[in-house]
Amino acid sequence: MKISRYILPTLKEDPSDATVASHRLMVRAGLIRKESAGMYIYLPMGLKVLQKVTAIVREEMNRSGALEFLMPEMTSAELWKESGRWNTMGPEMFRIKDRNTMEYALAPTHEEAFTSAVRSLISSYRDLPLNVYQINTKFRDEIRPRFGVMRSKEFIMKDAYSFDMDEKGLDDSYQTMRKTYRTIFKRCNLETIPVEADTGAMGGSQSEEFMVASEIGEEVLLICEACGYKANQEKAEYQHGVPGNTEPEAPLAAVDTPDVRTIDDLTVFFKCGPERFMKSIVYTADGTQIMAVVPGNREINEHKLKNHLRAAELELSSDSAVEEVTGAPVGFAGPVTDRKIRMVFDTSVKGIINGITGANKKDTHYTGVNPGRDFTITEEADITIAEEGDLCPQCGKAMITRKGIEVGHIFKLGYKYSKSMSLTVLDRNGKAVHPIMGCYGIGVNRTMAAVVEQHHDDKGIVWPMTITPFQVCIVGIAKTDEEAAAVEEIYTMMKDAGIEVLLDDRKVSPGFKFADAELIGIPIRITVGKNYFNNNELEIKMRRTGESENVTKGNLLARIMEIIKQETDIIEK
Ligand SMILES: [Zn+2]
Structure with a gap:
């Protein structure tokens, strides 16, 4: 792709409403644009990253044996009434009516929709275990949308729902998802902290959140560095000490x-x-x-x-x-x-x-x-909030607190939906029984933003090779048509080799091009300038380490292929 033919509106200044690095850099690097409060447009380069994250999620979900669906985003009120959540979901759920005054929700989640779908598709224990998922838009009427795509009114989630015959089966499905989630985040080069979580209104029995440590996190995590206990503050237990007060009892x-x-x-x-x-x-x-x-x-x-x-x-x-x-x-x-x-x-x-x-x-x-x-x-x-310095429930050492953002959540739902929505299958003895369910979500845009939070410096984004919009960025510094043709030749060679390459062929100063290349954070930069035109030397510079090396045109392709493989292996192995 040539930048001259692309839409890449990079900005020198931070947007005034951006308080966090990911929001700031995603706007400045031309990945997203605000459409209105809590709603974002993904521009071509932002969409490329989003699609790569999505592809990793899809690949790993498919590998786990889950089956992909695509559900309507508008879900009928009847389904929500069946589960009882039409009344309990509160003002965060967008509700709409059609011209016949039929009521719908713009789905914030799909337990009801999937339970209803599966109810009509399975009938026997032979159909289980089953894990169904989709990657689709979700809606939430945020009272105060902020942090760019971290907390928006519309976002993309991967949501999966498992159906099993018994608790043992549910535990197997849950553990498979636990493993799958670890792989997904690893492949995105996102370091997450899995923590025990409160199951709250979802009404389950076991739950784990995948948190990303961040100063802007809205959740507080209690962490024991001694034994590894991790829980969010809603759930975190602690050892309640007995004060050493021994004064004699006074009268009431x-x-x-x-x-x-x-x-x-x-x-x-x-x-x-x-x-x-x-x-x-x-x-x-x-x-x-x-x-x-x-x-x-x-x-x-x-x-x-x-x-x-x-x-x-x-x-x-x-x-x-x-x-x-x-x-x-x-x-x-x-x-x-x-x-x-x-x-x-x-x-x-x-x-x-x-x-x-x-x-x-x-x-x-x-x-x-x-x-x-x-x-x-x-x-x-124990009905009090655990705080910094409280003693770990497992080992008794003092715990620390960290702020975190949730990027994924897995939990055992139990029978809440299969019972309230009358989902049954026939067991081995021909008796109708309710399957037991689990539910598993990943915020896809949030994962992308969290990667930016974790991988940036004062110059811009530092994309991991696995989800970068382009693998290579060529900065051409050509003064004549002849030189421009030589730059283009390098670009074509890369493109023909199947490398995802972006060519900065704009008629702007080299300094401007270098600054933009660092801002948008493509892992490998190749400079084609005077050194090449005069001495056949191209400079390869790594965004992550800042290291550079010179190669000849003849060695360029092999070296780039080698770097791409190395940078991918660092993340995936
Ligand atoms: Zn501990």
Whole structure:
């Protein structure tokens, strides 16, 4: 491809709305253009990369035995109603109506659509195991789209769904996908951190996210460098220490605390650290009020609480509901009460001596509160968020935190969709049974952007050979028609050998061409200039290492082939 005949609108300046490297560089290198908030156009060079990532995903999915489908992106509301998610998906799901007022969702995910399709296609245990997938557009009504294609309203996902006869089969399918995902990301030269994840609303039993460490990551990972434990913060467990406080028990006393409600207010008022408080928060879990009690220096982990309660929905109770169940306005709830309310205590609460907590009475707190004496720990669970420095649940060493972006996610769905949507097959005995499902996603655009996040420098992108838009970029520095013809000859030689080559034949300064070549990040650059016209020497320069060498025209092709193979092997082997 010749740049003079190509669309490659490189920019010197960063786009004003880009805060992250991938967004900045993908726009500047002419890979994408913003169409409107959260929507992007892939220009020819960006599309080439996207297609290469897609090809790797497809190749590895096919190798795993999965079968490719192409599903409608508009999915009928009826399917979502069958699973019950029409009401629970929330405002992130785009919903539309046709002229006959039939309702549809622009699919954010395809569990329902695939379960329904498979329901009509299989009937016997002989049809299983089955893993079906597609590479298709997904939609999400992002409240605040940002980071370029990292968080957009429309994106391309590979989503796969496995169907097995039993848990053993599901585990085999899950492990196959685990392996496949590792291969896919490796081939894209993307270093991922697989972490245990909360299964949350998807309602499964085991789940792993493939995270890319990044400062802009919206998820926090807890990592134990000693034993390798990795989990996202929603899921991360930690060893709850028992404080070394051995002071004698004080009597329970009510203290007037007018308008002292928050933990910050309380630490000032009582002149003590937040760990002495028993923070008591009232939630509504599937319509019932419950009180969660945690130490004042800890945040409640609503995912853990929700899982512990096995609740489908959990939200903070309204002020009026809090007042109704505790007898006091918000800010004065506590576990010392005769009222009947289900309480869940974090595992650390039992270690608090002479604690302070709301007295369930306006403007009043109790001091000298001791678990066991003043209230009973009826129900105990780990319901707090693990933080930097917390002790690893596996080995007890202090953990660190890292921010991460999810590029892939695999999980065991269980029977949620096969049961709610009545998918059955006949087992060996002719009895109708529900297959057990797994579900596996990869964000394709996100993977591409994450590669840019990991592989760039201050000059631009540094594409890995496996997904680069072009393998070779020729910078021609010709002053005469004769020299231009000599450059073109090199270009044609490369092209005829099947090498993906981009020729910069624009009539601009060499400096401009070199800067653009570094910005767009093609792995191999060949300079055809004075040295060639006079001495038959071509310069090969590697974008990744900055190393250069000179070769003659006769040796050029063999050397380029060798480098392409080496650079591919570095990634794939
Ligand atoms: Zn550990």
